[in-house]
Amino acid sequence: MNNAQDGRCILWRRGHVMSVVAATMAALVVAPSPVSGQENAAGALLKFKTALVNADPALGDWNPSTEPCTGNTGNWAGVLCYNGYVWGLQLDSMHLQGQIDVDALSVLQSLRTLSLTDNSFQGPMPDWRKVPTLTSLYLSDNQFSGQIPDDAFSGIDSLKKVYLSDNKFSGPIPSSLASPRMVELGLDNNQFSGGIPPFSAGNIRVFNVSGNKLKGPIPPSLRKLDPSSFKGNSALCEGPSCEPPPDMEPNIHPLALTKDVPSSRRGLSPATIAIIIISGLLALILILLLLLLCLRWSLDDDVETPRMVMMRSEMVSPYSERRSPMTLGASPQQQATKLSFVRDNRHKFDLQDLMRASAEVLGSGSFGASYKAVLVDGEALVVKRFKQMTNLTKDDFHDHMKRLGRLKHPNLLPLVAYLYRKEEKLLVFDFVTNNSLGKHLHDDGKRPEEWPKPLNWLCRLKAIKGTVRGLAYLHAELPALDAPHGHLKSSNVLLDNNYNALLMDYTLSPVVNPAQVSQALVAYKCPEYALSGRMSRKSDVWCLGILILETLTGKAVDKQLGQGRQYGAELARWVKGIVEEANAKGAVGVFDKDMEVSAEAETEMEKLLQIGIRCCQEELDKRLDLAEAVKRIEQLQE
Incomplete structure (x- = not known):
């Protein structure tokens, strides 16, 4: 872009940010693929629905007139599909109550993930052993209660992710959860009691038992995890023989007791008392010295x-x-x-x-x-x-x-x-003084007065072109990494005074703890990670597609990046909502209305929209390669 074009890259006034589109999770390209057994899947889901309370209108499109799946596209709300089979149900925040018919779900032989987060289910834990194909189970933010049988998860050999947070479960943590295959486990904010089973931390990336009534030692395999994973359990301690005293106050930090606590409770010996007195005197002397040093520093330096x-x-x-x-x-x-x-x-x-x-x-x-x-x-x-x-x-x-x-x-x-x-x-x-692309797209009424507003088409295209150039450089320089950037989102694209893009928070995955990688880095919210737990170099391309759609529509995507869920499903239904809106209204109907562009610019914007959609294909072989995406974006005219 020459200087004249730079001068045209200004901001115009805009109104409220458009709301986030909520649509069902599915692939972007509908490829009809009739699969045997779909009639059984439809019948099983309808049977499952009849046991629910408040199922309509959230599940109003669950009816026998359509199949739940067509290829990778889910035709029913909350149904996740792969090759014509139901591989997941994501029924979060639908105010559902009633019974969970696991017998009906057991018919779905391809069911891998089930998410019922933030509903109103009550009663004891359902018998998930009847659905042995599960790999992920999300039941947080409900009203489940009672003790979970110790063998409740036995026989579910592929189970890797379990979230039971914010319920009312009580009794011991079932030892059947302590599988070497377990990767993510959220049990926080319940009423679990007793000790922590001997988990193998070799594969654990997320582990949280905070806010329970657990006691006894933390297993050695888990002590390297973040201490906040254990907070709120007043009787937990670190040593193998660190039984807490009966009068220990409930607000003591779970790691406050260490292996130095004596196993005998019969009183302190005279030698121990002498050591305590001497230590106290030394501590007092040290505090006085530190106060003198602080006083000297405050006199020698500016306030x-x-x-x-x-x-x-x-x-x-x-x-x-x-x-x-x-x-x-x-x-x-x-x-x-x-x-x-x-x-x-x-x-x-x-x-x-x-x-x-x-x-x-x-x-x-x-x-x-x-x-x-x-x-x-x-x-x-x-x-x-x-x-x-x-x-x-x-x-x-x-x-x-x-x-x-x-x-x-x-x-x-x-x-x-x-x-x-x-x-x-x-x-x-x-x-960088001009803040991030995300701040300019979603000011939420907090934009500084000195900022012109809002970003026009030229500025947005310039930001996207700079983004793909920086991304292509990372891919060329770091060929050994699956996702060389790994954290591409609008808040990590800074804009200099000329609205050139500057990528930040890149290439962090090699140094972030494995327990936090999948939750913190945006590339791990791609469909392939939700499906298989694996990344690819096209995971960065997925993030690029999300960024392009966000930039063109002004629709905020941050609310779709919550922690502890099947991120690919949440983002994919956000993408599908944009695609459906574009099909219904035409491409112009989804663009941010405040860009105020010419007819010629709309043609280029439509091209960029299609590039963004191609970058967001769930199937890797249909998703654009980065090189092809760069080529197409560079051809767009300002």
């Missing part, structure tokens, strides 16, 4: 602003918070608080400069909080905290950061520096 204090308390670890910044540089932890720069020609600063900078909280994302820090010399930076990178060794983390430092492209936001600490990592980037 901190409240925002500086906030930045320090958020960025420094609990141990470092008890020291003044002056002592950090001279302490034995010096190497743990030293910033590492990825380029030699970069202007250097240190952690103390960040601590003393004016700080502003930008927000919280999938990984943690982000801050804007303005140094004394006026340089503006963004500091991002990551607490989901604790499984990686120091050497492996350094190697990956150096790899990111070698990436150079005009459409990538370059990494400036990073800080390695075992419990958290800090990544530092340059601050």
